[in-house]
Amino acid sequence: MISVRKLSKRHGTREVLRDVSAEVAKGETIAIVGPSGGGKSTLLRCLNYLESFDAGEVVIAGATLAPGKRDADLRGLRTKVGMVFQQFNLFPHLTALENIALAPQIVRRVERGAAARRGRELLERVGLGDRHGAYPHELSGGQQQRVAIARALAQDPEVLLFDEPTSALDPEMRDEVMAVIKDLATRGMTMLVVTHEMQFATDIASRVWVIDRGTIAEDGPPAEVVANPKTDVAREYFRRQRR
DSSP states (O other): OEEEEEEEEEETTEEEEEEEEEEEOTTOEEEEEOSTTSSHHHHHHHHTTSSOOSEEEEEETTEEEBTTBOOSOHHHHHHHEEEEOTTOOOOTTSOHHHHHHHHHHHHSOOOHHHHHHHHHHHHHHTTOTTOTTOOGGGSOHHHHHHHHHHHHHTTOOSEEEEESTTTTSOHHHHHHHHHHHHHHHHTTOEEEEEOOOHHHHHHTOSEEEEEETTEEEEEEOHHHHTTSOOSHHHHHHHHHHTO
């Protein structure tokens, strides 16, 4: 589903990603962890071409991205690859249902009534069937993030990318969102999740990537990477998370 080959990116003179290579099979859930500033969010944004990169190649859901040669139809790419952000990014002047139904109408040319019906189904799926008419300011942080997930699902993506989806939430709201992500994992959605949640890494993820200084320092199942890290950076990172 995802193939990354020698991906590199600079911000000015600073090398943010260095020769990153990885493969992700359909249905895998990857937890991306590591010290702040290591390149986790940048990697995620490069996979959806929200940020360009300087060298290498990404093949994701059948679309090929490379410097100076990106997939000609980014609109098509965005229907296959959904993204959920830390700060929800909902339109404040639209209701929960309107936020979900908007993109399918614009990007996929879905008829308004069909988009609304699909939106209601997705709100039910994330436990918010009774909040379709609520505006973002009337929803808790956890509810807003669940609407954001439903919005990403409205495009029927093949891959979902999550950038710190629970870091802005208190523990109760965090559990609400984690339950939705866990349900997606059990349904076989291919997901990459940048997170500091050790519970997610150990209980939900099929693999864990430890990113440090622009490279994947470790890659393997949670039982190996979290329980028995091989690198100093991974050992120190998990030690700090357990405090």
